[in-house]
Structure formats: C-alpha cells, structure tokens
Amino acid sequence: MFFDVSIDMRVDDHAFALEFTSDAKLTALVGPSGVGKTSTLNAIAGLLRPQSGRIAVAGEVLFDSAQGVDLPPEKRGAGYVFQDARLFPHRKVSSNLAYGEKLAAPDKRWITTDEVVSLLEIGHLLDRLPVTLSGGEARRVAIGRALLSAPRFLLLDEPLASLDESRAETLLSLIERLRDELDLPMLLVSHSSAEVERLAGRVIEMTPQKPA
Amino acid sequence: MLTPAEWTVVALSLKVSLVAVLVTMPIAYGLAWVIARRRFPGRMLLDALVHLPLVLPPVVTGWLLLILLGRNGAIGGWLYETFGVTLVFNWTGAAVAAGVMALPLMVRAMRLSIEAVDRRLVGAARTLGASPWHAFLTITLPLSLPGIAAGAMLGFARSLGEFGATITFAANIAGETRTLPLAIYTGLQLPGAESAVTRLAVIAIVLSLGALLVSEWLVRRSQGSRAHVL
Numbered sequence A: 001m002f003f004d005v006s007i008d009m010r011v012d013d014h015a016f017a018l019e020f021t022s023d024a025k026l027t028a029l030v031g032p033s034g035v036g037k038t039s040t041l042n043a044i045a046g047l048l049r050p051q052s053g054r055i056a057v058a059g060e061v062l063f064d065s066a067q068g069v070d071l072p073p074e075k076r077g078a079g080y081v082f083q084d085a086r087l088f089p090h091r092k093v094s095s096n097l098a099y100g101e102k103l104a105a106p107d108k109r110w111i112t113t114d115e116v117v118s119l120l121e122i123g124h125l126l127d128r129l130p131v132t133l134s135g136g137e138a139r140r141v142a143i144g145r146a147l148l149s150a151p152r153f154l155l156l157d158e159p160l161a162s163l164d165e166s167r168a169e170t171l172l173s174l175i176e177r178l179r180d181e182l183d184l185p186m187l188l189v190s191h192s193s194a195e196v197e198r199l200a201g202r203v204i205e206m207t208p209q210k211p212a
Numbered sequence B: 001m002l003t004p005a006e007w008t009v010v011a012l013s014l015k016v017s018l019v020a021v022l023v024t025m026p027i028a029y030g031l032a033w034v035i036a037r038r039r040f041p042g043r044m045l046l047d048a049l050v051h052l053p054l055v056l057p058p059v060v061t062g063w064l065l066l067i068l069l070g071r072n073g074a075i076g077g078w079l080y081e082t083f084g085v086t087l088v089f090n091w092t093g094a095a096v097a098a099g100v101m102a103l104p105l106m107v108r109a110m111r112l113s114i115e116a117v118d119r120r121l122v123g124a125a126r127t128l129g130a131s132p133w134h135a136f137l138t139i140t141l142p143l144s145l146p147g148i149a150a151g152a153m154l155g156f157a158r159s160l161g162e163f164g165a166t167i168t169f170a171a172n173i174a175g176e177t178r179t180l181p182l183a184i185y186t187g188l189q190l191p192g193a194e195s196a197v198t199r200l201a202v203i204a205i206v207l208s209l210g211a212l213l214v215s216e217w218l219v220r221r222s223q224g225s226r227a228h229v230l
Helices: A037-045 A093-103 A113-120 A135-148 A165-181 A193-199 B004-037 B043-055 B058-069 B074-083 B091-115 B119-127 B132-143 B145-161 B164-169 B180-189 B194-228
Strands: A003-011 A014-022 A026-030 A052-057 A060-064 A078-081 A153-157 A186-190 A202-205
Touching: A003 A037, A014 A037, A014 A202, A026 A037, A026 A193, A037 A052, A037 A078, A037 A153, A037 A186, A037 B119, A078 A135, A078 B119, A093 A113, A093 A135, A113 A135, A113 A165, A135 A153, A135 A165, A165 A186, A165 A193, A186 A193, B004 B043, B004 B091, B004 B145, B004 B180, B004 B194, B043 B058, B043 B091, B058 B074, B058 B091, B058 B164, B091 B145, B091 B164, B119 B132, B132 B145, B145 B180, B145 B194, B164 B180, B180 B194
Parallel strands: A026 A186, A026 A202, A078 A153, A153 A186
Antiparallel strands: A003 A014, A003 A052, A052 A060
16 A cells, blocks of 8 residues: 555644545645645654644655654655645755765665756756745756755655646656656645546545534 | 064953853854743843843943952852952953953844744754754754854944953053953043044944944845845
C-alpha cells in the first residue's frame, strides 16, 4: 500500500476526519476549498500533528498516536511541493536546489542535479533569485528542489493553480512523466477535475464535515 | 584638537560600547527568538522584564545591578569568590551597565526581523531534511540578519550615551569608567572646562548620529527585503 492514512485533525476551529488507502502511483485528493486538503498534506509531511490516527507511506509508519510514533518532518522522506513554491528568498535557484540534496544521505539520492535541471528545463534560471521567477518557473524549481532531497514520496499541492493554460499543460505533462518514469508514490491535491482525470489512478473525495 | 585625556575618554567609550554590544548581541537574539517564536506561560512577563531597563529610571537599574553584581551581591559575590572577578568600579562594569540598558532596544529590533521571517520557509526546510537547528542556521538566522545589524547599531548608540546606570554601578573613575557622558558631566562641574565639554559633546553627537543613521538604513533595507519574502 502506498498511502495508508486514517487521521483526526483539528486546525484552528476546523475539525475533520479522513481515512483512505491507495496503491495507485498517483492519488488525488479533491474537494472544495477549506475542507482540509492542504492540512492533510501537512500532516503527512509532519508539519501538522493530527489529534490522533495513523499515517503510513510506502510501508513506513510516519505517525501512529496509539504506538507513540511521530517522526519529525526531516525523517519522513516527503518531497513536498507547496502551492506557493516556498523557495528560500535569500538563495539563488541553484542553492535552493542544492538545499535538500546536501542533507540527503549519498546512498539515498536517486537523481542528480543535471538530470533535474534538464527534466524541468530550468538551466537558464540557476543564477537567479526566487523573486525574479514567474509562478510557473518557481513551481518547477520547487519540484526540482523536492526531487533532489531524495524523497520516498511526493506531495503536490495544487501544482497547476494560477498558471495560464500553456504553462499548466507543460507542467501537467511533466507530472505525467514523473509518474510514469519514477518509482515514487505521489499524492496530489487539486480542485480541477480535468487535471485529476488525466493524472490520478485513484481519487479521494473530501467532503465538508459537521463538527461532532 | 583633543587632549590625550580626552582621547582616552573617546577610546574608553568606544571600547565599553563595543564590548557591551558584542556580549549582549547573542543574549538579545536568543531572547528575541524565544519571544517571537515560542508560546509559553510567562512569555508576557519575560517580554516585560526585557523592557524594564527602558522604562525604569537608569539610576534604579544601576542600583539593581549593584545589588546583584556588587562584591556583596548575589551573583557578584560568587563571581569574586570563585574567579576573583569584580565588575564594580572598572570598565567591565561600565560595559555591563551599557549592555543591560541597550538590551531592550536590541531585542526589539531583532524580534521584529525574526517575526518577519515566514515560518513556512522553516517548515519547507524541515521537509527537505533539515533539523530544527540546521533550519534555524540556514533560514531564520540569515533572513533576520538586517535586524541583528540594526539592533547592534541601536544598542551601540544607546551604550555610547549610557549615563545613569553606569555612574551608579561602575562609578566615575577617570580612565576606567569615565565614558563620554560621564566626562561631559564631570567637565560641567569644573570651572573653565567649557571648551573641553564642547569638544566632547560634538564627538558624542557625531558618533550617536552616525550609529543612528546606519541603523535606520539597515532597517529600511530589511523592510525592503521583507516585501520580497514570498
């Protein structure tokens, strides 16, 4: 099983429960905004702690409140591509890319900077600072940064949001290539059904829940 | 221009302020980080205590330092008996007084710049494999650097002007604790020292204005870069 998630979440005033398993290479999490899709990604990445439950990805338990397991984010092996890219503003693109790579154990790395640069076509951006990038460029760099950190799985938060049609199409086919060429479970958050139909092997619908 | 005795005053002032700022800087940054980033009971109290030297009469701060760090004081007595170190009535005492008085201003500047660092960047660093400490060193610290520099300059300017706590705690000893403000005060007590007072006052104005301008420039720069933090 790639993703095995069963959690009770409380974020500020909002509470929800979510339970799903998936062994598709790419699983999509869909639902209206505010339903808790991003919070779910944060919980899987270890940036938010669920009230209770269990999270396992590709056979490794990342969180289990019953067993007292709660791995810190840096031990989870998540390649998290944030919706706002979240590049480090004081580092050039090349240094953003290198950030996670340097921290990964050499024997865990499975892709090189050169491969990432040519796959994402970001060679001309390496010397630039993140402020100077367009939304699509920043997102490509963010994907590269995540891939280079030697992740065991990818989390993609609205990877195509706020991109014009041609750029969205480029990124969409890129995600298809990642899905088909890499041995890497992916969980994608989206509100676009077209995107989801084309990419996902399995779709998880999240619906608003009344507080218990 | 200046007499050798006046040069001594200027050099001592610079030494005292520099040491005060360098020693206070890591303490101020630590306090700023805790107040900006941690939520714990007593945070408000800590914040208030840090600000105390800003609102207390400096003489009272000096008196408190005397009680704590004087040779018979709770900490001072221990320092003297264990290490033979005395802080009262020498230049290190003047540096302690200046550092304590500069602390609130330094914490304020640093805290603002730490709060301006997007916490989600730290989260991103963690998912990329960074330990909390590594994320702090590579993200929070460099992004709050303008605030550190601005805080240091403000603290330096405040230290140069320190009078009340210094004269109470470290006394007014020529060549030891007589910094610029104390020398000016001493000059005002003596007949015929008007020109010396004027020269020292001009130097004090130039040094303070310079430090303030540099810190203002640094703050502006940090606000400019804050707008770029996405």
